[in-house]
Each structure stands twice: as C-alpha cells, then as structure tokens.
Amino acid sequence: MRTRRTPLLAATGVALAGLALTACGSGSGTKDEGAAPVSSSKAASSSVSSAQPASDSGTARSTGATGTANGSGSASGKGSGSGSGSKPASGTSGSAKATGSAADPGPTNILCNGSNTTVTAQPMSRPLNHMLITVKNTGRKTCMLPYHPVLRFDEMQWVPQADEATHPQAVTTLRPGESGYAGVLLSAADGSGSGGMTAHKLTVGFQGRTPNSDGGPAATPSLPAKGVYYDSTLKVTYWQQSIDDVLSW
Known part of the structure; x- marks a missing residue:
C-alpha cells in the first residue's frame, strides 16, 4: 500500500506544479486580479495629489489678489479722501481771501480824504x-x-x-x-x-x-x-x- 501511494502523490504534485507554472507563465490571473486595483489606487491618489496643490495654489493666488485689491483700494480711498478734503478747503479759503481783499466789498469805516x-x-x-x-x-x-x-x-x-x-x-x-x-x-x-x-x-x-x-x-x-x-x-x-x-x- 505504501508503495502504491507514492507514485500517486508524486504524480499529483507534479500535476499541481505544472498547473502553477502554466498560470505564472501566462500572467493573466495575477495581473487581472492584483494590478488593476493598484493602478486605480495610484491614479486616484495622483489625481487627488495633483488637484490639491492646484486648489491650494488657486486659493493662495485668489487670496493674494483679494488682499492686494483691498490694500490698493484702501490706500486709494485714503489718499483720495485726504486730497479731496484738503485741497478744496485750501483753494476755497485762498480764493475767498484773495477775492475779498481785491474787491473789498462790504461795509467800511474808512473815510475818503486827501490821503487816499x-x-x-x-x-x-x-x-x-x-x-x-x-x-x-x-x-x-x-x-x-x-x-x-x-x-x-x-x-x-x-x-x-x-x-x-x-x-x-x-x-x-x-x-x-x-x-x-x-x-x-x-x-x-x-x-x-x-x-x-x-x-x-x-x-x-x-x-x-x-x-x-x-x-x-x-x-x-x-x-x-x-x-x-x-x-x-x-x-x-x-x-x-x-x-x-x-x-x-
């Protein structure tokens, strides 16, 4: 009985080994089952990785642009307000003084005589x-x-x-x-x-x-x-x- 089992087991092991080698040689089973998930994961990871910096970069640029615009607007507003407030006041005051002195309208208590x-x-x-x-x-x-x-x-x-x-x-x-x-x-x-x-x-x-x-x-x-x-x-x-x-x- 021991002598009869040995050839059978050996034959079975040889057959299994041959099937394994055949499978490895074709590569279809291993690649179809293992490579697709890894490739999909890498693609998704790459997509997320490339999208994230783009989003961060865009946010930074947008924020920077907004900050610049606000800063520029604020500075422009202050400058414009200051200029608009001071110049007309000064101009109006200067124009009024010059006009009043030259035309000299209004009441007077100066007498006309031989001196003027x-x-x-x-x-x-x-x-x-x-x-x-x-x-x-x-x-x-x-x-x-x-x-x-x-x-x-x-x-x-x-x-x-x-x-x-x-x-x-x-x-x-x-x-x-x-x-x-x-x-x-x-x-x-x-x-x-x-x-x-x-x-x-x-x-x-x-x-x-x-x-x-x-x-x-x-x-x-x-x-x-x-x-x-x-x-x-x-x-x-x-x-x-x-x-x-x-x-x-």
Whole structure:
C-alpha cells in the first residue's frame, strides 16, 4: 500500500506544479486580479495629489489678489479722501481771501480824504455856472464820503451851504478805483447874487462821521488859469454815487 501511494502523490504534485507554472507563465490571473486595483489606487491618489496643490495654489493666488485689491483700494480711498478734503478747503479759503481783499466789498469805516483819493474840479458848460468835483479812490480799501464837501475859495471866511434836496438815501462809498461826485453852483444865472469875485485856488475839505467834523486831510485841486467866478449864491450838493445825479441838478 505504501508503495502504491507514492507514485500517486508524486504524480499529483507534479500535476499541481505544472498547473502553477502554466498560470505564472501566462500572467493573466495575477495581473487581472492584483494590478488593476493598484493602478486605480495610484491614479486616484495622483489625481487627488495633483488637484490639491492646484486648489491650494488657486486659493493662495485668489487670496493674494483679494488682499492686494483691498490694500490698493484702501490706500486709494485714503489718499483720495485726504486730497479731496484738503485741497478744496485750501483753494476755497485762498480764493475767498484773495477775492475779498481785491474787491473789498462790504461795509467800511474808512473815510475818503486827501490821503487816499485824487480830486479834480472842472467847470461845466451845462448846467450854466456849475462846476463838477470828482473824487477817485486811489487806496486799497473801500472808503466813504459822508455828507458834502466843505469848499473854500482862496481865503474866503464862510462855508457854502449844501442843497438838502440832494441828500442821498445812503452814504456814498467808493471801492478802489471808483469815483464819487459833487456839484457846485458857482453863481446865479440871473445875476441875483452879490459879492462876486474870481478865485484861483480851491480847497476841498472832507467831513467825518458826524456833521461838520474833521474827515482828514483836505485836497487842493487845480483850477483853470483864468480862475472861476463865484458869488453869494454859491452852494454844493451832497456827495453822489452817480455823476448823472450831479449833471441833472
């Protein structure tokens, strides 16, 4: 019995070994079962690995771009706000000061007189026996001409009166470069005046803030070489803003 089993077992072992070798030689069984899972796993791992850095990189770039944009926007906003806030204020303030100083509008308490004006006296053909006094502001500030001029021909000892009908509604004020006017009736056209004489010198006085007060230095405008004739009817107008008010007097 022992002798019969040995050949059978040997034959069986040889057969099994041959089958194993045949299987290994073809490689189909081993590769089909083991290689596919390993390949799929590696592909999946590779896909995840390659996707992850791409996602991280994209996130970093996106975050960096957002941060840059925010930083740039913030800086731009601050810069723009600061510039917009300071420049107009400075420009407006500078423009306002320059304009106010140059034009010098608004009220004033500076008096017009011989120190900040030029004064001329010119006889007029119409109205007859009249003379025009012009005062031009040559200063840098607006000045005012209260009441009426105080006239003195040569060494006369009396003061011509003003025509109350010419009293303006507001005090005449002159901005730099502007002129004010007053009219003078030298003598009666019908010859009704008395004490007539020819004067060669004229002094124009200015009044202060109250009637007959001193308004500052007087002016001495030149008269025609032949002089001007005046008599007892001599009178003047109040200072006027418009020359038309004088010419129509």
